[in-house]
């Protein structure tokens with residue numbers, strides 16, 4: 427540390443090298459380099475001033491001595507900072523050791539203290555007397571800063587024991603949930619889903635029981651959620667649970683973990699022996715803790731559509747007074763109204779255009795209303811067919827799964843349309859999977875009812891065979907990646923082949 431310019435050159439080289447390494451390493455934490463550069467600038471100024479006053483001679487020599495001490499102190503601080511950067515920001519960064527920030531700050535602070543003591547000792551200061559006098563001052567300061575120190579110690583503990591990390595979702599004792607944004611020396615910053623920010627003193631954070639959401643054994647895991655609904659006692663709990671489970675598990679829902687599977691339980695029979703309905707709960711595991719409400723909503727949509735399809739109404743509040751007109755006229759009016767809705771939907775479907783009014787009315791008597799929510803599987807490739815689907819509202823996507831398990835989009839159907847005819851008309855399993863794009867409403871025609879219509883009206887079977895052949899060719903074209911010419915040729919051969927098989931199946935020859 428001797429010589430007029432001390433360690434100016436080696437330290438400037440060290441800073442340039444460190445800066446170059448930072449520039450070449452994306453993601454390295456470079457915020458501490460700025461402090462080094464500032465220290466270096468002060469150090470250079472102190473040396474320059476010291477040399478200037480020494481040069482000016484004896485009248486200024488009393489100024490050059492303290493400047494020399496200042497330059498020496500700055501030099502030591504700079505060396506400590508550079509060593510800390512090399513160790514923490516470069517070596518540990520490359521070794522991928524994710525140390526808490528506080529370890530860096532504590533190490534640098536301790537090194538500053540030791541270096542300060544050493545420099546004072548070299549300058550002839552009696553450290554023992556300073557320690558003795560400062561004990562009283564320390565006690566006074568300690569008492570007045572008790573709360574702050576509590577928070578600082580809390581911050582230290584939180585950072586060192588890693589029980590809560592930045593990015594964790596936590597629930598405080600007052601049931602407020604939020605994501606830990608930062609753990610600072612004095613307080614922690616927590617962001618809630620309502621876009622509010624909580625500043626919680628660290629001592630308070632440590633003094634309460636904190637729930638770390640979606641974490642087990644220190645690793646992230648989905649968080650269990652509950653969605654409640656009620657159905658009255660006319661419906662068997664087993665049936666309700668089965669229907670809801672099938673709907674929840676048939677197709678993925680955004681942000682719901684595939685495992686453990688979402689499922690329904692009978693949560694309670696009438697609460698307080700008061701209600702006239704049973705309480706059910708769906709439990710699912712949420713993968714993105716930020717979107718709890720939207721995911722709850724998607725799950726409720728699934729439950730609602732599944733129950734509606736099964737004609738199971740949600741329970742009415744217990745306090746409702748049931749006033750129903752059970753007279754035969756009322757029942758007939760209700761039946762006629764529902765029949766009218768179904769008939770209206772059937773009238774829009776070209777497939778049944780050839781049916782007489784009486785035949786269509788009969789069909790409206792036997793079809794069943796079947797709503798689906800977005801993403802639900804309406805029919806699954808390879809399964810046995812029981813229904814023909816008349817799409818009366820919304821859009822559905824036809825998808826094909828190849829031999830290697832890859833999924834391809836075949837077509838999109840928009841209401842009014844129909845699907846599920848292939849398997850019913852050929853007796854083969856479902857050729858493709860049909861999925862609701864948004865909210866979809868269908869009428870289901872039972873296999874026997876449909877086959878009865880075809881037997882009575884062979885011309886419908888014939889018309890359908892053309893559509894069916896077209897769809898089949900599109901399906902094969904997607905499966906085998908056929909070009910336009912090959913598709914056309916296939917259309918000629920496939921059309922007649924399919925017609926043959928339909929006629930065989932229904933004995934229409």
Ligand code: CMP
Nearest residue numbers: 837845846847848849856857858897900
């Ligand atoms: P099915 O095989 O019973 O079940 C899946 C249904 O997807 C199928 O009947 C058709 O109704 C429908 N489908 C298959 N391919 C197409 C296509 N290319 N265009 C429109 N609908 C199709």
